[in-house]
Amino acid sequence: FSAPIFLWTCLTALSVHAAGNVVNTYVDFMRGVDSQRSDDRTLVDRLLTPDELAHLGVILYALGCVGFVSLVLLSPAKMEHLALVYFGGLSSSFLYTGGIGLKYIALGDVLVLVTFGPVSVLFSFMAQAGYVDLGVLLYAMPLALNTEAILHCNNARDRESDARAGAVTVAILVGPTGSHVLYALLLFVPYMVFTVLGVHFSLWWLLPLITLPQA
Template sequence: MRGVDSRTSSDDRTLVDRRLTPNEVVHLGALLYTLGCLGFILLAGCSEARMEHLALVYFGGLSSSFLYTGGLGLKYIALGDLLVLVTFGPVCVLYSFVAQAGRMDPAPLWYAMPLAMNTEAILHANNARDRQQDAHAGAVTLALLLGPTGSHVLYALLLFVPYLLFALLAARARWLLLPLITLPSAFNLERQFRDGRLARLPQHTARLNIYFGLFYILAVVLADSLPGLH
């Protein structure tokens, strides 16, 4: 809607291919927000957690999802990366934990970070690829501020730090080594970025994210206990 995405660069084809009109997207968004709030009310009635704790996390995430491109449009002022890193990881995981465990606990935030960083790598790959289009449209992203070299370093950190975290956690729960099966794919993606082959890098990073997440879930299920959680 802001004219940042184009038919040649956008991965989301909904608007650029006119599958939906801008008004239809707005109406769909309003419907989904309404359904989400209804789901929150139902969950709040079932959960043993305090209402204010659930509401704090839920509406914090809800606001973030809107402010990413709507309202202030944090995506376009170099804050989108931070928002995605916080929302698509710590906020989602904390909300799920509070709703099920009935209490606030910072420990799950550590377990959210590997997948959050991996998810942020998808966005960063997209922004690195679209640097020129974003600059032309007046949008400011972290990839634009960092430049090619800085973007490559950040992408590598987002890919590989999660594996280091798993290696540390595996000292007390060996099943958490399971996501390291995807490490060769991560090296391949880093090489693609280094060589400037960015056209399909967001999609390839998203594919890694799927397998990474599945192995992570399997590791958590198989582990007898998780460090820091009781």
């Protein structure tokens, strides 16, 4: 375990994640999706101007690239392997709402499920271990599903405003009842995964079950 690699990995992942959130805020505002009822009112309440937010996004992406270069120098992993996963994650964070806007054609949920689970975990593992092990993707499943649960919850709440703006999300496609069922699955399936991992590998995997009553 390398503490410097861990810190640079955190900086890189958080910077790209934050940059993706900034792009999402900017594009949603420009498309007229955000309103006074939205959870993100950074531009609606004029806390920042669109230009200031765009500059912030550039800075965050640049910071992520600095972190990536540092990892290339420090990590035992091959540069091409790190680059493939890193730039795949970076482009995904932008394309969620920027460019073709996968969020608006009901593909945003799939993108988030892949990016904030398998891609993030695989990148972190490679940076530390120096090699690729697809087995770590199993450990990424609970994280991916919980992240998707948060996104789906937000999309279910914003279903009407998204529809008025012409966006198509999974929450819109499945309707109110389907959204509730899907949210419950996304919330509780990770506990099933943890149980399986705990039975077959280590009892430490059962530790997240203490949060089950709150869920």
